[in-house]
Amino acid sequence: MNENIMKPSVEASRLALGSVSGVERPSREEAEAAVRTLLRWAGDDPAREGLLDTPKRVAKAYEEWFGGYAVDPVEMLKRTFDETDGYDEMVLLRDIRFVSHCEHHMAPIVGRAHVAYLPLNRVVGISKLARVVNAYARRLQIQERLTAQIANTINDVLEPKGVAVVIEAEHGCMTSRGVNTHGTSMVTSRMLGAFRANASTRREFLTMIGNPQSSAAL
Ligand SMILES: Nc1nc2c(ncn2[C@@H]2O[C@H](COP(=O)(O)OP(=O)(O)OP(=O)(O)O)[C@@H](O)[C@H]2O)c(=O)[nH]1
Numbered sequence: 001m002n003e004n005i006m007k008p009s010v011e012a013s014r015l016a017l018g019s020v021s022g023v024e025r026p027s028r029e030e031a032e033a034a035v036r037t038l039l040r041w042a043g044d045d046p047a048r049e050g051l052l053d054t055p056k057r058v059a060k061a062y063e064e065w066f067g068g069y070a071v072d073p074v075e076m077l078k079r080t081f082d083e084t085d086g087y088d089e090m091v092l093l094r095d096i097r098f099v100s101h102c103e104h105h106m107a108p109i110v111g112r113a114h115v116a117y118l119p120l121n122r123v124v125g126i127s128k129l130a131r132v133v134n135a136y137a138r139r140l141q142i143q144e145r146l147t148a149q150i151a152n153t154i155n156d157v158l159e160p161k162g163v164a165v166v167i168e169a170e171h172g173c174m175t176s177r178g179v180n181t182h183g184t185s186m187v188t189s190r191m192l193g194a195f196r197a198n199a200s201t202r203r204e205f206l207t208m209i210g211n212p213q214s215s216a217a218l
Pocket residue numbers: 102103104141142143144171173174178179
């Protein structure tokens with residue numbers, strides 16, 4: 001995989017919060033007017049009864065689908081627990097379902113992430129791994145960057161012995177339009193520390209997520 005894509009730092013992700021490039025956020029009314037324009041572009045009549053409240057609903061839905069810009073994944077990982085009695089084996093959260101949107105078409109990316117780390121002295125509340133996945137998923141993404149951001153953030157904040165992230169997802173822009181490849185999924189992975197350096201650690205992770213397709217992708 002292209003190393004440039006895999007490199008975005010936690011710092012870059014932080015800058016993205018709120019407004020990606022310092023662009024001022026439009027008002028809610030402007031967002032709703034834009035939806036009315038798209039409805040007309042699609043060929044429908046925004047003034048018909050069934051569509052009257054649609055701009056409002058779409059703006060509300062965007063607040064959920066793109067809520068990741070308003071949260072800081074670094075903060076989510078800051079609370080850790082160190083009374084682990086020396087637990088230093090793999091911690092894995094498997095099958096974290098997520099919905100993201102591709103930055104090229106704004107079409108849904110629906111998939112699941114598997115996130116593991118090898119703790120060094122401290123562990124994090126397990127729900128926080130899923131929160132980090134969702135924080136980055138609820139932004140406009142490409143799957144490679146989503147994968148890298150999750151792994152990089154956990155690595156930077158927890159400073160564990162290793163981090164592994166595998167994501168499998170279907171891209172609406174491929175399955176419902178364009179090339180129309182129904183049932184195709186994209187697999188990406190990011191291995192850091194011991195997972196990158198040590199083949200048996202990596203294999204253990206891949207066995208635990210129970211997906212041989214993932215190992216083929218590495
Ligand atoms: N690498 C990568 N590509 C993606 C992702 N999501 C969507 N794409 C691709 O982004 C590309 C955008 O290509 P373009 O040629 O600019 O757009 P397009 O004319 O709509 O392309 P088609 O989808 O082939 O019809 C397409 O090949 C998509 O399949 C992603 O997460 N990662």
